[in-house]
Structure formats: C-alpha cells, structure tokens
Amino acid sequence: MPSTRLANLVDGRLQAPLDSRWLEIHEPATGAVFAQCPDSNAADVDTAVQAAQKAAPGWAATPAEERARLLHRLADLIEGRLDEFAALESRDSGKPVALARRLDIPRAVSNLRFFAAAVMAWDSESHAMESGAINYTLRRPLGVVGCISPWNLPLYLFTWKIAPALASGNTVVAKPSEITPCTAALLGELSIEAGFPAGVLNIVHGRGPITGQAIVEHPGIKAVSFTGSTRTGASIAATVAPQFKKVSLELGGKNPAIVFADADLCDENLDTIVRSGFANQGEICLCGSRLLVQRSIYDSFRERYLARVKALRVGDPQEPSSDLGALVSREHFDKVMRCIAQARDEGGQVLAGGHALSPDGRCADGWFIAPTVIDGLPNDAATNQQEIFGPVVTLIPFDDDAEAIAIANGTRYGLAASLWTGDLSRAHRMAAELDFGIVWINCWLLRDLRTPFGGSKQSGVGREGGTEALRFFTEPRNVCIRY
Ligand code: NAD
Numbered sequence: 001m002p003s004t005r006l007a008n009l010v011d012g013r014l015q016a017p018l019d020s021r022w023l024e025i026h027e028p029a030t031g032a033v034f035a036q037c038p039d040s041n042a043a044d045v046d047t048a049v050q051a052a053q054k055a056a057p058g059w060a061a062t063p064a065e066e067r068a069r070l071l072h073r074l075a076d077l078i079e080g081r082l083d084e085f086a087a088l089e090s091r092d093s094g095k096p097v098a099l100a101r102r103l104d105i106p107r108a109v110s111n112l113r114f115f116a117a118a119v120m121a122w123d124s125e126s127h128a129m130e131s132g133a134i135n136y137t138l139r140r141p142l143g144v145v146g147c148i149s150p151w152n153l154p155l156y157l158f159t160w161k162i163a164p165a166l167a168s169g170n171t172v173v174a175k176p177s178e179i180t181p182c183t184a185a186l187l188g189e190l191s192i193e194a195g196f197p198a199g200v201l202n203i204v205h206g207r208g209p210i211t212g213q214a215i216v217e218h219p220g221i222k223a224v225s226f227t228g229s230t231r232t233g234a235s236i237a238a239t240v241a242p243q244f245k246k247v248s249l250e251l252g253g254k255n256p257a258i259v260f261a262d263a264d265l266c267d268e269n270l271d272t273i274v275r276s277g278f279a280n281q282g283e284i285c286l287c288g289s290r291l292l293v294q295r296s297i298y299d300s301f302r303e304r305y306l307a308r309v310k311a312l313r314v315g316d317p318q319e320p321s322s323d324l325g326a327l328v329s330r331e332h333f334d335k336v337m338r339c340i341a342q343a344r345d346e347g348g349q350v351l352a353g354g355h356a357l358s359p360d361g362r363c364a365d366g367w368f369i370a371p372t373v374i375d376g377l378p379n380d381a382a383t384n385q386q387e388i389f390g391p392v393v394t395l396i397p398f399d400d401d402a403e404a405i406a407i408a409n410g411t412r413y414g415l416a417a418s419l420w421t422g423d424l425s426r427a428h429r430m431a432a433e434l435d436f437g438i439v440w441i442n443c444w445l446l447r448d449l450r451t452p453f454g455g456s457k458q459s460g461v462g463r464e465g466g467t468e469a470l471r472f473f474t475e476p477r478n479v480c481i482r483y
Helices: 042-061 064-080 082-093 097-121 154-167 182-194 208-217 230-243 267-282 295-311 330-345 401-409 424-433 466-472
Strands: 008-010 013-015 022-026 033-038 126-129 133-141 144-148 171-175 201-203 223-227 246-250 255-259 288-294 349-352 372-375 392-398 416-420 438-441 474-482
Touching (some): 008 042, 008 182, 013 182, 042 144, 042 201, 064 097, 064 154, 064 182, 082 097, 097 154, 097 182, 144 154, 144 208, 154 171, 154 182, 154 223, 154 466, 182 201, 208 230, 223 230, 230 246, 255 401, 288 295, 288 401, 288 416, 295 349, 295 372, 295 392, 330 372, 330 392, 392 401, 416 424, 424 438
Parallel strands (some): 171 201, 223 246, 255 416, 288 392, 416 438
Antiparallel strands (some): 008 013, 022 033, 126 133, 349 372
C-alpha cells in the first residue's frame, strides 16, 4: 500500500505537487479520510508533459518486444500483489473486496498483457496498384497522449487506456479520478520497479477542472482518451476541437436489459439479470438500469426478480459476504438519494429499497443505499432518462419487439443493451435495430478485449479495445512506392 500521502509520478520519480496542496481521500464505507492525494495544478502538468516529450523519441524507437516486455513485467508485479491491490481498490471506492479481487485487478492485469500481445500481432495494410506501385500504411505513435479515467472501475479503466497508449509507442500523462487515486498511484510506483524509462509514464493526480483540464488543453498533448460523464466529455470535446487533437470519449449510459417471455429464466440467468443492475452498487457504465419486461410475464417475473434483489447483502466491503458495498462519495450518495426522491415525486412505486442503510459497526457512517427497484414510470420520466449510476433499477413493461426497441432506443444514450430471448431470429433482428455500441444476447458483461468498445449518441465518440485502441493511439501514413 502506498504511504497515506500519494505522490505524482513525473520523469520517473515520485514527487509532491509543486505547490504542496493536497486533497483528502475518503473511505466510502466509513466516511473517514484515510489518504491524501496531490491537488496538482497546470505547472505540475506542464512538468509532466515536458518529461513525456523528452522521453517520446526514445520510447517510439524502442522495439515493440521491449515495450511489451515492460508491460508484462508491470502486469507480473501487480499480479504478485493482487490481494493488496484489491484491498486498496475496495477501501478507496467502496466496492466489495471480493469484486475487486475477482474483476477489477485481474482485468487490469489482463489489459496490460492483452495490449502487450496485441502490439506484437498487429500488422499494417498494403495495397498494390496495377499501374505499378505499392502502398503501405506506416503507423507512427502520436507522441505524448493524455489518459483520463473515472472512479467506478479505477485501475481497470486506467490500465485500459495507458496499456494501448504505451504499447503503441506513445508516452503518457495520465490522471486517475481524484476520488479513487490509490491503485493508480501504486501502479506508478511499480512502473519504476518494472523498469519503464523515466518520462514514459507520468501520473499527475488532481481535480478534473484543474489538473484534467490542464492535460486536455496542453499544446504538447496530441490526443486525449477520456472515460467519464457525458457532461465532462462535452467540455473536453469543446476544448480539443479548435486544437484538432484526436479524442476518444467513453461516456455515460442509461442501458436497457430487455426480457422476452420466451427467455430462459433459469436461476443462473436471473442472477445475471440482477447482477446487471446492481453489480458494483450499479456504478458500472454498462449496468442495465432500465429493465424492460414483456407484459405477458411482467407480474411473475417481477415477483422472482424482487425476491432476489431483496436477498442481496449490503455491507462492509471488506466482508467477503457483501454483495454490494458503499457508494463512492458523499456527493454521489446524495445525488442517488435525490434521484430516488424524484422518482417518487414522478409517481414511481418503490418496490424494493428506496432508502439509505447504516450497517452495524465500523461502517455505521458509510454511504450505503439499499438496492432499489421502481416501477410505474413511463420511459420519458426523468428517472428513465437520466443516468443515476447507483443501485436503482426501473421496471418497464412492453408488448412486442417494436415497442421494446422504441423504449430501449428512447434516450439520448447508446452504450450497451442486453437482450434475453430464446428466439435467435429475433435476437439478430433486434441487435441490428438497437442503437447501442454493445448488444449482449442472453448474457451481460462478457468482454472479449479484441472487440470494439464504445457507445453511440451521447454515450461517446470513437471505439477502444483491440486494434481500435492501437489505431487511435497511432497516426497512419500512406507510403506509395512506384516501381
Ligand atoms: P467525471 O466526468 O466527473 O470524471 C471523470 C474523470 O475526468 C476524472 O478523472 C475527473 O477528474 C476528470 N475531469 C472532470 N472534469 C474534467 C475536465 N473539465 N477536464 C478534464 N478532466 C476532467 O466522471 P465520474 O463521475 O468520475 O465517472 C462516472 C461517469 O463515467 C458516469 O457517467 C459513467 O457512465 C461514466 N463511465 C463511462 C464508461 C464508458 O466506458 N463509457 C466507463 C465508466 C464510467
């Protein structure tokens, strides 16, 4: 575990912020402050960008094998301290330690390994011309890139960005969320041990509008890969547009899970449907927060679903038995509680939860909310339109495919949809009609890192994952040779 005062990683050294200002880091399960992270300013960012610029030519010229070796080495070091990383992620974010151990940290390791392997297998196109010439595509790294990540899957999303950026030969100035900076700070320490050359990976902690904004607007940053809210994404897009920087935006969602009467609602599938709403306290951008259920099974499904939701155990994230932990911050807790109050005001019927929880013992002052299920609201109600990003699911009945598609597509978002049906033809038809970046059929959160990842409409611009990410972090150059 890092010292309780986290440091920036700049030019291969752990450093305090230049003007020695710090932010308090809370443990969501208790509400107590347990660490401080740098409250960095534009000067800290500038120093990091300069270090990254200095390191850029050498890193771009480093053979892909060596870049991949260092990424694997970093993955090894994280894997060797899996329990420590999982405990830290849980403490910092409020998520159950079992989830961090099973999902977040192994996935961070996989991200590093995947892009280390992907860059080795990556080849460029060539196009022969009958007139006696051949073209090939030379892909060069961009130089210094900015990677900005959110609090909900801290190390998982941080590595999802820095791994392809580094693998493809860029140097990086990265900023994790100021709400959950701890595991990224520990990764920074391990990157020194792994042997990354100074300045290749720089991590500057701090607030979004100060540190994040300074990264986005710095002229030395050639591209920005951002995951976070749609509101921040819009602000970043406006900043980078006049500078003609490349930008990848992975933003919010209001995802539907669509259950047809012919779905196989065995225990395993029902458990997955419940998980798709409440995993990580509903704080996953891919969670299905609108559960659309065909009217002919609505009542019977609702009964079985509610029984499962009410059985979820909310408690100390350190307890292996906890299904849900605490919400990430007091501010976010208040926002979700306001959304539940608004749902009641709109005429929604709260069928489960709808209130805060105060577990016994050390977590009595933590930010816990009971898993909440609401029905009786039309799709155009604010509750069904705005991203709540908490343990709140609404139930909405529908009659047929056309109505399900209209409701599912009827928000400004388009990140992920899941579809539960036994009719394969319907599944294919609907996959083509649903305006989302991901459509899961009879499953949820099955992720193959080779696939394109991203959202349509206000859920984002561009795709990450697999070769999409390697393409984003490189500039293609057409070389044409006449013979
Ligand atoms: P956020 O937009 O508040 O912050 C995300 C990151 O951006 C943080 O590091 C923050 O410090 C930084 N930031 C804030 N303002 C900035 C600015 N003006 N310039 C530069 N950086 C700035 O989001 P959040 O509350 O941390 O995360 C929750 C949101 O993220 C939800 O909307 C969720 O849906 C979304 N999300 C999307 C995906 C996806 O892949 N599409 C994945 C996870 C989370």
